[in-house]
Amino acid sequence: MTNVNLNIVEELKSRGLLAQTAGEDELEDHLLSDSRAVYCGFDPTADSLHIGSLVPLLALKRFQLAGHKPIAVAGGATGLIGDPSFKSQERKLNTAEITQAWTASIKEQLEQFIDFDSGENSALVVNNLHWTENLDLIPFLRDIGKHFSVNAMIQKESVKQRIEREGEGISFTEFTYMILQSYDFAELNRMFECTLQIGGSDQWGNITSGIDLTRRLNQKQVFGLTLPLVTKADGSKFGKTEEGTIWLDSSRTSCYAFYQFWINTADADAYRFLKYFTFMDVAEIDALEEKDKNAQGRPEAQGVLAKEVTRLVHGEEGLVAAERISAALFSGDISKLTESDFEQLKQDGLPASGSTETLFPLVQALVESELAKSNKMAREFIGNGAVTVNGEKVSDNAIELTWDTAFFGKYFLLKRGKKLFHLLYKD
RNA sequence: GGAGGGGUUCCCGAGUGGUCAAAGGGAUCAGACUGUAAAUCUGACGCGUAAGCUUCGGUGGUUCAAAUCCACCCCCCUCCA
Known part of the structure; x- marks a missing residue:
């Protein structure tokens, strides 16, 4: 089904996945003329990635399919600092232990998306803590810091609202983030001849800053490319x-x-x-x-x-x-489900919970199954006609469930609203 | 260290002694209409069946009565040093 387009820039463009590029026409030639190493960073802000990371993650895969070598960077170091880009507030720092644990699980996730066994362009997953944890402060400030102009840094759109907006500020810690990410790029360029960094469009500032640093530090020209922010037609937040x-x-x-x-x-x-x-x-x-x-x-x-x-x-x-x-x-009709269907649904991961009670109010069942946040809400849902038990609409909020009315004597399929289900089974 | 501004319910944001569980907007949820869309309309949106209870950074205090006044503390912002 997939015709591999070796011109990755063209491919991305045709999918609407190209927001900005640094290097313009040269980038296309650069990518067409040889297999290149491409990197994208993923910071551990939780123990799992979410679909917001899917676009860049899949983009790495797209580069790999086009013959390039993807490098996914787990932000073991940058995650300790916190990226201020377009964030309206300073973030709470997590402990080193938590960040480390999260980095490990994110690293695992990254590994399942890109191919590690494709010869020349096999993927790589690295942790940026490896080249930052032993840096010494003074040499870092002298050798790296000297290449950054604070004047330029505060001009970046990504931190502008933190600098200009009344009521918010930015700590030196987060302000430094850009320097660390830039250093990543320079290091990856040095170690793996990585010549392209990709990321969400919110990363533009960090990426271009890395390009500058790499040029100054390694005297190498590298490139940047950003992917669009995923928006929804109705304006609400994606994901x-x-x-x-x-x-x-x-x-x-x-x-x-x-x-x-x-x-x-x-x-x-x-x-x-x-x-x-x-x-x-x-x-x-x-x-x-x-x-x-x-x-x-x-x-x-x-x-x-x-x-x-x-x-x-x-x-x-x-x-x-x-x-x-x-x-x-x-x-189809819920009442047509067989006993083994229910068993299968349970195993497939339909939200479910068991109960040993012989009789209990529906209101309580709704709250315990988390279909309703409180008894009050549960009553309101029932009153609205939003609740269905085993396919039957229930409008009496005093109703009590007993197993002899359950499917096969042990299953109640609760439904709240149009799409939310919970399977209650006899334990 | 000095001067000033601020911390309100998920978010933004009104509210400066009772009429405040707290305006308005957003987000969210439900119902109707549909296609497990969108748009629109209606309703809900601290907890409690209710009486009532618990909230407005924290702790104490004044008062019949405090989100609103006072004291101290914590946090944030701006400017000066």
């Missing part, structure tokens, strides 16, 4: 739902929830997201768009998107499980 962030780690966001996230993509975003988040051919995506436009009713795009991205992140197995749950819950 968040009621449940919060969509993580790549399935223990944080189940394959099913992950799949559902993509299924719920707005029409206006679906085709763009297909270009951003999958390796499908652009022509193929355009054809799908054309087809959907001419068809009646529900477009296919979201289904394809969910399928492709879930497979990329959670593999075939995760995809199958997610599809199985989705099919059971959203198409």
Whole structure:
């Protein structure tokens, strides 16, 4: 399905994945003339990456497919400092132990996206702590710091709001972040002949600053390229739902929830997201768009998107499980599910919990299953007609559940709103 | 160290003694309409079935009554040194 376009710049451009480049035309020639090492950094701000990191992560893979060598940098050092770029507030520092643990798990995640066994352009995952932890302060300030102009640093758009905005400030710690990231680039250039750094468009300032440092330190010309920030047509923030962030780690966001996230993509975003988040051919995506436009009713795009991205992140197995749950819950009659279907749903990762009680109020069940945040909310949902038990709408909020009314004497499928399910089983 | 400004419910932001669980906006959730879209309309949005209870950086105090007044403390910002 994927025709590999060896002209990666052109490829990115055609997918709408090219925000800015430093080096312009030369960059395209540079990438076409040889296999190059390309890097992108990922800071540990949690123990897992989330879908916000997916675009740059997949971009590394795209470079690899085009014959280049991807280097993913886990920010064991930079994560200790905190990137101020476009952040409105100073961030709390995490302890070294936490950062170290997070760096380790993020490193693991990075490893599953790029290929380590493709000969010349096999991927590399490194931790920037390795070349920063033993730096000495005075030599660093003299040899590296001397190349930075504070005047230039405070001009960067990424820190402007922190400098200019009333009510917020920036500590020297975060202000220094740019220097560290720049040093990464220079080091990677020195060690692996890395000549290109990519990142989200919020990284532009840090990237160009790294280009400058590399030139001054190594007398080498290197390049930069940024990917667009993912936006949604309705203006809301990409990657968040009621449940919060969509993580790549399935223990944080189940394959099913992950799949559902993509299924719920707005029409206006679906085709763009297909270009951003999958390796499908652009022509193929355009054809799908054309087809959907001419068809009646529900477009296919979201289904394809969910399928492709879930497979990329959670593999075939995760995809199958997610599809199985989705099919059971959203198409067809819940009352037709068999006992083994329920067992399967449980195993596939449908939110579920067991209970040993013989009788309990529905309100309580909703709260315990986290379908409602409080009893009050639970009552309100029931009153609104938003709650369904085993496919039947419930409007009496005094109702109590007993197992003899459950499916197969041991399953209650609770539903709140249109899309939120919870399986309650007898323990 | 000095001078000034500020910390309000998820976010922004009103509120300067009772009528304040606290305006307005955003975000979010539910219902209707739909396609598990979008847009729109309606409703909810501290906890509690309710009486009521717990909130406005922290701790004490004044008062019948405090987010609002006083004292001390913590944190942030701006300018000066």
